Amino acid sequence: MKANNAETPDSSNGADIFKWIVTFVLLAAAVVGNYLYGEMSVVIRAAGVVVLIAAALAAAATTTKGKAAIEFAKESRMEVRKVVWPTRQETMQTTLIVLAVSIVMALVLWGIDGIMVRLVSFVTGV
Template structure:
């Protein structure tokens, strides 16, 4: 991944601020519209919400931070493709080992708890 942490001087210009205001306005319109038009069909309201969210994502993608987020997502996808995933056998073996260790630790803690309860009862005379 790129190590581009330096922000450009125009990253907070007026255009980006306006775009973020429009983005949040669209999201607010989706929430308020869904509430105000509660008597309408659910399908129509859901379609309206989806359209408004898509528009908000489209507007936010044109900002400096939106473009950086898209680049980050693409680079992350490339990194995930490089991961060597375990085979089914390795996954099953690891799962069984974790399950066995959990059971053994539960039994050990149950035994320690039983011993401590008896010690406290012996010390307090209950």
């Protein structure tokens, strides 16, 4: 990952604010438009909402934070490619081990609980 400690200049800060306003206006238009045009076909409304959300994402992606989020997603994808995933056999074995240990621990705790209940009832005389 890249370490980006530099502060953004003030000139792009105003543009970013405008882009965020456009993003929120587009999202609000998607919600309000879907509500106001409730009598229209669901397919048309869904297409309109998808288009407005895509436009809002495109506007947000051009901001400084949006570019950083996209860069983070790209770097995360590269890291996921480096992961060595277990085989099906390893997954099944691990799952069965966890299941067996959980059952054994449940039985042990059930036994301890039964002993404790009998002990408390013996001491209290209930």
